[in-house]
Amino acid sequence: MVQLLFFYFAFVVIALGLRIVTCKNPVHSVLLMLVLFFHMAGFYLLLNAEFLAAVQIIVYAGAILVLYLFVLFLVNLKEEVRMSPFIEKGKWLGIVGALALFVTFLRGVKSFTLGPHGTYTIEKVQQLTHTKAMGEAVYTTYILPFEIAGIILLVAVVGGLALAKREKKGA
Amino acid sequence: MVHLSWYLTVSAMLFCIGMFGFLTRRNIIMMLLCIELMLNSVNLNLAAMSHYMEDIRGQVLVFFIIAVAAAEAAIGLGIVVTLFRNYHSVHTEDITKLKG
Numbered sequence: 001m002v003q004l005l006f007f008y009f010a011f012v013v014i015a016l017g018l019r020i021v022t023c024k025n026p027v028h029s030v031l032l033m034l035v036l037f038f039h040m041a042g043f044y045l046l047l048n049a050e051f052l053a054a055v056q057i058i059v060y061a062g063a064i065l066v067l068y069l070f071v072l073f074l075v076n077l078k079e080e081v082r083m084s085p086f087i088e089k090g091k092w093l094g095i096v097g098a099l100a101l102f103v104t105f106l107r108g109v110k111s112f113t114l115g116p117h118g119t120y121t122i123e124k125v126q127q128l129t130h131t132k133a134m135g136e137a138v139y140t141t142y143i144l145p146f147e148i149a150g151i152i153l154l155v156a157v158v159g160g161l162a163l164a165k166r167e168k169k170g171a
Numbered sequence: 172m173v174h175l176s177w178y179l180t181v182s183a184m185l186f187c188i189g190m191f192g193f194l195t196r197r198n199i200i201m202m203l204l205c206i207e208l209m210l211n212s213v214n215l216n217l218a219a220m221s222h223y224m225e226d227i228r229g230q231v232l233v234f235f236i237i238a239v240a241a242a243e244a245a246i247g248l249g250i251v252v253t254l255f256r257n258y259h260s261v262h263t264e265d266i267t268k269l270k271g
Contacts, residue, residue, distance in 0.1 A: 006173045010181045017185050017208060021192030026201055033204060040211055046173070047222040049230050052214075059237050064207065064244045071248045072200060075255050086195045087263065094195035098187040105183035109176050118226025125227070137227045138234065145231075149238040156242030163249030166256075 002046060009042045024085050026077060030068050037061045048122055051131045178219035185212035199254065199261045203247045210240045 016036040023029045037060045044053035086094070125133050138146050189212060192205035214233045221229025255261050 002173055006177065010177070013181065014184055014188070017188040020208065021188055021196065021201075021205060026198055026204075029201060029204060033207070036208075037211070040215060043178075043215055044218055047178075047218050049218050049222070049233075052218060052230055052233055055234065055237055056214075059241055060207070060211075064241055067244055067248055068200065068204060071251055074252060075200065075261050076259070080198065083197075085197065085201070087197045090195040094191045097194060098191035101190060102183055102187040105187070106180065109179045109183065112176070112179065114175065114220075114224055116224075118224055118228070120227045121225045122222075133227055134230060134234065137231050142231050142235075145235055149235050152239060152242045156245040160245040160249040163246070163253050 005042070005046060009039050009046070012036075012039045013043075022085070025081050026072055027069070030065060030072060033068075034061055034065050037065070048125060049130060051134050175219060175223045179216060182212045182216040182219070185209075185215070197262045197264060199251050199263060200248070202263075203244065203251070206247075207240060207244065210236060 013036055016032050016039070020029045020032050020036065023032065037056060040060075041053040041056040044050075044056060120133060128136075186209050189205045189208035192208065193202050196202050196205065214236055217229040217233050217236070221227065221233075251261055254266060258265055260266070
């Protein structure tokens with residue numbers, strides 16, 4: 001059952017990924033990306049990471065993709081669907097480069113061995129609940145990265161405002 | 172039983188697809204979307220490692236990556252809006268001011 005689900009998610013994610021990068025209309029790409037994010041959340045559920053699945057849907061599907069859609073509506077895309085979506089002569093170079101990288105990754109995967117196991121076994125995480133286990137790690141061991149993530153988000157808010165602000169005439 | 176290497180392979184494929192899109196698409200918004208694709212594949216990799224190593228660190232890292240991806244999307248799209256306002260285009264071949 002788990003294997004079946006894994007193959008379903010893997011197939012959909014790869015097929016959608018290929019469709020997204022070759023789709024002419026960016027709006028279609030963004031909407032397909034939404035489906036892809038839901039299937040990534042399914043992967044997280046298979047990996048016993050319920051909190052990450054929820055965050056994936058809330059942040060990626062709920063916030064980031066809406067931002068992309070709004071910017072796509074602001075930008076003029078009338079001639080976009082008539083042009084080739086790829087840069088000149090870039091397509092074949094890109095395919096060769098991506099395939100070469102994939103072969104390199106496969107070699108790495110083949111010779112990969114896991115390190116020593118940690119203390120968060122599946123039973124322990126299930127007993128604690130995943131959100132609590134994550135929270136304990138984030139708010140104790142990883143409190144400094146957590147604060148830095150907050151500052152990064154603040155910088156993003158200020159930067160986004162400063163970039164999108166219309167400059168005054170003559171200033 | 173799902174092996175770790177299956178997850179790693181799916182993640183590698185998704186990363187390569189994202190890299191292909193980033194290198195070849197002419198629309199800057201699509202390039203940013205491909206970066207999200209690559210970040211997602213890295214997240215999947217980290218979550219799978221974390222699950223199979225019975226350690227929570229990988230998933231904490233995924234959490235932080237999602238936060239940074241949100242910030243990156245906000246700033247990147249802000250830059251795209253500014254570019255479109257100045258050049259009336261979001262295609263990479265039209266933005267050649269530094270070329271002289």
